[in-house]
């Protein structure tokens with residue numbers, strides 16, 4: 001199999017071929033997504049929400065991200081795997097940021113890291129890139145800053161924040177990022193940014209003109225039933241299907257139907 005690299009994504013943008021990205025946090029789902037032909041798996045710090053049950057992404061640790069990433073890497077053969085640097089492992093200074101990125105690359109076999117922020121994160125991004133580690137940016141609604149925003153609503157609707165995002169996108173590109181996520185910003189702004197950059201943009205709630213799209217697996221598979229923002233397309237009602245499957249199993253056990261003679265030794 002021909003592996004997807006950061007160069008592949010660059011070529012895809014040049015050829016106007018859209019990039020597909022989905023999150024995964026464990027071996028079994030990563031194996032399914034890779035076999036399905038996904039281009040990029042993101043080991044997102046959304047693991048804090050969907051795997052650990054926290055309300056925000058802030059509590060997850062570097063050790064926990066490394067555990068998820070190791071599991072994902074054992075399941076894939078072809079796709080590019082990007083791992084989020086969690087909150088508190090890169091914001092304080094660039095030495096710590098570089099050390100965190102190196103731990104992820106060394107201990108998991110991941111192909112790239114992602115971190116949130118523009119100008120604020122620039123020094124760290126440059127040092128990580130200089131160490132030979134591909135970096136994906138993340139602008140717009142950056143969930144690690146939720147207590148600064150105070151809301152999960154659309155970002156950069158006002159001109160001042162939109163202008164900062166335009167500047168930040170160029171800075172990320174100049175600093176050597178190979179791509180950037182654009183989360184929950186107006187489609188028109190995302191289109192403009194995607195056109196102005198030579199590196200690919202991966203949108204989530206950022207309209208159809210990004211160079212690729214990303215969704216959290218639990219959201220798009222319908223496992224997380226309460227979460228239904230406008231940008232989300234649900235490809236499955238897995239939550240409902242799991243509930244009825246488990247209910248059927250309970251019934252079968254209770255009434256003595258399971259196991260039958262063919263299911264016994």
Ligand code: KIV
Pocket residue numbers: 023042043044045046047084181183204214215216
């Ligand atoms: O952690 C995550 O799942 C993400 C994506 C939503 C981009 O950062």
Ligand code: NA
Pocket residue numbers: 044045046057084
């Ligand atoms: Na994330």
